[in-house]
Amino acid sequence: MLTTINPATRHRRIALLLGAVGLASLLTAALPELPAADEPAVAAAASPATIQIDNFAFAPATLTVTAGTTVTWKNEDDSPHRVTEKNNGFTSAALDTDDSFSHTFAAPGEYHYFCSMHPYMVGKIVVKPGGPSS
Numbered sequence: 001m002l003t004t005i006n007p008a009t010r011h012r013r014i015a016l017l018l019g020a021v022g023l024a025s026l027l028t029a030a031l032p033e034l035p036a037a038d039e040p041a042v043a044a045a046a047s048p049a050t051i052q053i054d055n056f057a058f059a060p061a062t063l064t065v066t067a068g069t070t071v072t073w074k075n076e077d078d079s080p081h082r083v084t085e086k087n088n089g090f091t092s093a094a095l096d097t098d099d100s101f102s103h104t105f106a107a108p109g110e111y112h113y114f115c116s117m118h119p120y121m122v123g124k125i126v127v128k129p130g131g132p133s134s
């Protein structure tokens with residue numbers, strides 16, 4: 001390892017050289033972090049979940065996930081929609097066609113939501129406690 005670099009050094013070229021060495025060792029240190037070909041890049045964490053908005057409905061209308069899951073709503077309808085949690089826990093902007101909105105559910109529970117533009121459009125996210133499940 002290199003010893004402490006004097007920050008007041010007037011040897012600019014040496015400083016640059018040390019900087020390059022530091023960068024190189026950073027890159028070297030980062031290499032083992034890259035996913036190996038025989039290893040899955042993503043560990044067995046909560047998988048992302050998607051809800052389609054189409055035909056003035058959420059599909060699936062009820063989705064069960066584990067805590068920590070990020071749910072993404074994607075508007076595939078011709079009309080704009082807006083995802084709003086009943087207790088205002090979260091709300092999206094107005095989603096135009098092909099827009100999406102994501103929310104991460106950290107706490108277990110039942111989350112009822114609707115489209116504030118078309119309140120008859122309703123859905124529910126059931127969040128189960130996380131932990132090892134397989």
Ligand SMILES: [Cu+2]
Nearest residue numbers: 081115117118
């Ligand atoms: Cu709507």
